[in-house]
Amino acid sequence: MHACVHQIHADGVLSTVNVVEALQEFWQVKAARGGGAAGGALVIYESVPAAHPPYVCYVTLPGGACFGSFQNCPTKAEARRSAAKIALMNSVFNEHESRRISDHFIEKAVAEARASFAGDTSNPHQDPSAGIAAFRFMLEANKGRTMLEFQELMTVFQLLHWNGSLRAMRERQCSRQEVVAHYSARALDDAMREQMAREWATREREASSSGGGVLRAELARSERELRAARLAARELRFPKEKRDILQLAARLAPPPQP
Secondary structure, three states: OHHHHHHHHHHHHHOOOOHHHHHHHHHHHHHHHOOOOHHHHOOEEEEOOOOOOOEOEEEEOOOOOEEEOOOOEOOHHHHHHHHHHHHHHHHHHHOOHHHEOOHHHHHHHHHHHHHHHHOOOOOOOOOOHHHHHHHHHHHHHOOOOEHHHHHHHHHHHHHHHHOOHHHHHHHOOOOHHHHHHHHHOOOOOHHHHHHHHHHHHHHHHHHHHHOOOHHHHHHHHHHHHHHHHHHOOOOOHHHHHHHHHHHHHHHHOOOOOO
């Protein structure tokens, strides 16, 4: 009951302010307090091309967390405001001490990750132990930061686990420290996306002799995950990156021969 009242109150307050401006100002102030330049606190919007409503917009925050318009938006401007609203609410909540990475937070997050792997039946052959161990290692190395500030790094390792790269590195005898140190210094950029997309395109070509469909099935799954996360107003950087990588892979993979 209290949560519902708080949500209504928050929505009421946010409806009286310019949430797009407020979100940008929040991160500029945060950057200035941390000794960083305000230019490093840019909030990035991405409108999904559409000929008619409802319109969809995504917003990516400094640190890599991403949110999307969660309401039925009749205009592109309303979609941007919807995305900004949920991002602002999460940005403010993220400042609470409970969102800072601590020993207690790490134990809780690792337990939740293990439970989510146990419930994932989409890839029964994938061993979750390496991914969970890397997740714990990264959290330990980022104590004191908040989860939204840590999101891009976490998304990189979620993608590496999803793509099978963590397992391949382990088979090449790379230590967890070496892998984390290497990827902690790398941004999630177009070069990394293209590399993963090429690997998926190769898988599609290898599966073409048995009918293919690897990309189509994985893309459909990622689009369902992305839509569900957006409508539930959850953080959605991981499913969005998966979707984008798979769409690029579909363009790289040759069409099936008739």
